[in-house]
Amino acid sequence: MTQRKGEKPTISIQEHMAIDVCPGPIQPIKQISDYFPRYPRGLPPAAPQQAGHAGPPSPALSTSTSTSAASSTAESERPNEDKPERAGASASSSQASRRDEEPDVEGYDSDESTTLGTLEFSLQYDQENNALNCTINKAKGLKPMDHNGLSDPYVKLHLLPGASKANKLRTKTLHNTLNPVWSETLTYYGITDEDMVRKTLRISVCDEDKFRHNEFIGETRIPLKKLKPNQIKNFNNCLEKQLPVNKTEDKSLEERGRIMISLKYNTLKSCLVVGIIRCAHLAAMDANGFSDPYVKTYLKPDENKKSKHKTAVKKKTLNPEFNEEFCYDIKYADLTKKTLEVTVWDYDIGKSNDFIGGVSLGINANGERLKHWFDCLKNKDKKIERWHTLTNELPGSLND
16 A cells, blocks of 8 residues: 555554554453452461471472572562562461451351341330330431431331231331430230230331331330230340241231220129220221221120110220220020120211221130130129220121
8 A cells, every 4th residue: 555745644443443452462450359368267378487496497398498489589570560469478478467366257247237226115014904015215326317327217116916007106206316315105005914925016116208108227026925014124125127027927817906895794684784995096097097986786696686786986086985885685594605796987977987897705706805705704793894906807797
């Protein structure tokens, strides 16, 4: 190819790419492991010769020593950049003296729960009033959840199994802090001795967000059987990651609140007196976060369909007090053949009322419900009061 005087040489795109891609010999890319080589655990990087060792060195050792000395002298003239493994050997020798002082990072499993924070609280089971008092004191070192390096924490409580919105309690929210102090007491009413044996209290710490879903920080769980009646027990627990919920739990037994019922058989009037005293922690059925509850009772089997009784409606409350009594004319001997069905409903105007929860007491019941019925039969003319758990299971085939 001829080139005229004054013209710039033309280079094809293939030649241009070849020049850019291959400017010279390709050097290996150095890695950090080249400078800090790892040795198998339990093996020292080198076996130093003991001081004061008597006797001449062995021929093999002297030969290898002289050979390594010669090679080190020859390679000392080369820059360490070309031999990163040599630089790593010199660096590892300086670290060998500190190996015994530093913890083994490989052998330490980091526990992320230590970075979630701690929660200080106390629990007390008031056996006489069937109440569980939960005092949330404070938290320390919570995990930051917001962009400003802080959180807006609050605490919520659930009783397991059967967790639902009906048995959720929560504290107020404290803003922009990792060490909140609540000093709040939250109380569960209607807690029975049976609950204390089989229930677990789940305490969760969450971060409140105005424009997004609230974020989970950590939790701790306390089996209620650890508590002694009428004694305060203090806790200072590290928060843990969210534990999985048992999916095998029967969904039909979701708790919808508690109800206090009294039973008394009046021998003078030969009637069963059923008292609807109060409800606690009812499920919210309306958009305003409340319900308009009332209670219905049936004594089954009811051939004449005249056993239905209904309380008054209490507006906008999840903890209504009724204090109403109903009488069922029945012979004492026939009580062993009867079942008392109690249902709680939410009153709605212009549409069908919503079922909140129900419970059945009688000879075919079990647990506290069966015990309550037997206590009524054994103690004539004595009012027996008990708390019972409402579930979303509709007793029998009742319709409103």
